[in-house]
Amino acid sequence: MRQLFGLLLICCVFSACSKEAEQKQAQAPSVSEPAISSSGELSVQLVPSEPTRTSRIKAMVSSSRGAALDLIWRVNGQKVETQGTLLAPGVFVKGDVITVEVNSEGERVESSVVVRNTPPRIIRAEFESTAVQTGRDIKIIPEAVDEDGDDLSFSYLWIVNGEELSWIDGSVLSAERFKKGDEIDVVITPHDGESAGETFSGAAFQIPNAPPYFVSVPATSFKANTYTYRVEARDPEGDPIAYSLEAAPAGMTIDSSSGMVRWEIGQNQAGEQPVRIVATDSDGVRAVQEYVLTISYQ
Numbered sequence: 001m002r003q004l005f006g007l008l009l010i011c012c013v014f015s016a017c018s019k020e021a022e023q024k025q026a027q028a029p030s031v032s033e034p035a036i037s038s039s040g041e042l043s044v045q046l047v048p049s050e051p052t053r054t055s056r057i058k059a060m061v062s063s064s065r066g067a068a069l070d071l072i073w074r075v076n077g078q079k080v081e082t083q084g085t086l087l088a089p090g091v092f093v094k095g096d097v098i099t100v101e102v103n104s105e106g107e108r109v110e111s112s113v114v115v116r117n118t119p120p121r122i123i124r125a126e127f128e129s130t131a132v133q134t135g136r137d138i139k140i141i142p143e144a145v146d147e148d149g150d151d152l153s154f155s156y157l158w159i160v161n162g163e164e165l166s167w168i169d170g171s172v173l174s175a176e177r178f179k180k181g182d183e184i185d186v187v188i189t190p191h192d193g194e195s196a197g198e199t200f201s202g203a204a205f206q207i208p209n210a211p212p213y214f215v216s217v218p219a220t221s222f223k224a225n226t227y228t229y230r231v232e233a234r235d236p237e238g239d240p241i242a243y244s245l246e247a248a249p250a251g252m253t254i255d256s257s258s259g260m261v262r263w264e265i266g267q268n269q270a271g272e273q274p275v276r277i278v279a280t281d282s283d284g285v286r287a288v289q290e291y292v293l294t295i296s297y298q
Contacts, residue, residue, distance in 0.1 A: 003156075026137065033279045039077065041063065041064040041065055041107065041114065042061075042062070042063050042064075042102065042107045042109050043061070043062045043063075043109060044059055044060065044061050044096065044100060044102045044105050044109050044111045045059075045060045045111055045207070046058070046059055046060070046061075046100060046111045046113045047060055048113075049113060050113070050114075050116045051098070051113055051116065052094070052115065052116055052117070052118040052147065053089060053092070053093055053094055053118050053147045054089050054118060055089060055115075056087070056088055057070060057086070057087040057091060057098055057113065058085055058086050058087075059085040059086075059087075059100045059102070059121065060085075061085060061102055061109070063104055065105065067104045067105045069102055069103070069104050070102070070103040070104065071083070071084065071085060071100055071101070071102055071103075072100070072101040072103075073087050073098070073099070073100050073101075074095055074098075074099040074100075074101070075091060075092050075096050075098055075099075076097055077097075077099075087100070089297070090293060092115050092119055092146045093115065093148065094115050094116065094118070095114070095115060096114070096290070097112055097113075097114055097115075098112060098113050098114075099111070099112040100112075102180045103202060106291065117148060117150075117192065117195055118146065118148050119190075119195045119198070120146040120150070120191070120192045121144060121146075121190065121191065121197050121198065122142050122143070122144045122188060122190050122197065122200035123143055123144060123145060124142070124143050125140050125142040125143070125186075125188060125200060126139055126140070126141055126143075126288035127139065127141070128140070132205075132207065132208070133208060133209075133210035133236065134175065134178070134179055134180050134207060134210050134236045134237055135175050135200060135210060136175055137172050137173065137174055137175050138172065138175075138178075138184070139171055139172045139173075140156070140171050140186055141171065142154055142171075142186070142188050142190070142200065144190045144197070146190075146192050150193055150194070151192070151223070152188065152190055152191065152192055152280040153191045153193075154188055154190055154191065154212070155169055155188070155189045155191065155196075156171055156187070156188055156189075157168055157169075157186065157187040157189075158173050158177075158184055158185075158186050159184070159185040159189075159204070160173075160177060160178055160183070161182055161183050161189070162183070163258055165177065169226070173186070176242040178207055179207065180207055180208070180209050180237045181206060181207060182207045183204050183205070183206050183207075184204060184205055184206075184207060185202070185203075185204035186201065186202075186204075187199050187200070187201045188200045188201070193218040204260055209237065209239075209281070209283045209285050210235070210236040210237060210285070211281070211285045211286065211287050212234060212235040212236075212239075212241050212279045212280070212281050212285070212286075212287045213233060213236075213287055214231070214232070214233045214235055214279065214287060214289045215232050215233065216229075216230065216232040216233075216259075218231075218275070218289070218291050219289055220292065220293055220294070221294070225264065225265050226262070226263065226264055226265065227252075227261070227262070227263040228257060228260065228261060228262050228263075229260075229266060230258070230261070231243055231259035231260070231261060231277055231279070231289070233259070233279035233287060235281045237281075239281040239282040240281070240282055241259075241279050241280065241281055242256045242257070242258060242280050243255065243257075243259040243277065243278070243279055243280075244278045244280070245260075245275070245277060245278075246263075246276040246277070246288070247274055247275060247276035247279050247290075248263075248275050249263065249269055249273040249275075250266070250269070251263055251265075251266060251269075252275070254277065259276070259279075261275075264270070265295060267297075270295045270296055271294070271295060271298055272292050272293070272294050272295075273292065273293040273294075273295055274290070274291075274292050274293075275290065275291055275292070275293060276288060276289075277289045277290075
């Protein structure tokens, strides 16, 4: 069955950086400190000091004179057509250098910041199969967004009955790792090559009882006065199975333990005869097999 993951955030910090990420950091433009530029009576500071692509960058200007201010915004040295103390997102990307120049009565100050990486964010995670049960691998498929358009990877921490399976780092939990009644949780962390995003986890869920399934196929055509069919069903957990007839022609019987169906066909039973066989495990979970026998006399 499909399990929807609620937005339960679990603090789980992964501090791994790739060589590629280190190279990107080394190539990032540097900005001279201090963050506040001042000429005595006029000063400016850009906030946040480490913006991302989605940040609204504000110039915090202080002037003791109260004179008119002229602000010029630049991205990588190129003037941006905007006015006021706020630079909205959409005109800069990761790695850009944002500079604001403030002029007032012959005084000039400026301040710069570098646009930093935006960590990726997982927005949902779903099971590949809607049937989560014993005997079947569990595969989780996360969906994430990255504002910088970076390629993403994911790390996984599977937890079974409170035990962290730290040696399994993949989207698949093998069926041999769990059984009916086990409690399963998984913590997923997105990575963009430079930083890890917030971990994502759903509420732990319990492996449900799996229904039995039929492995035998009934014969629907035959030549005899007695119809027999050995029903066989299996249970993924190995639970005992009881057989019963839910719909059958008069006189048909089934052995609840062996699954043997027997029917002595009467003279007035020609035509279509529907049959509905039920296999029930020890937890009361059922599987149904239905077919139609066509009886004719020759």
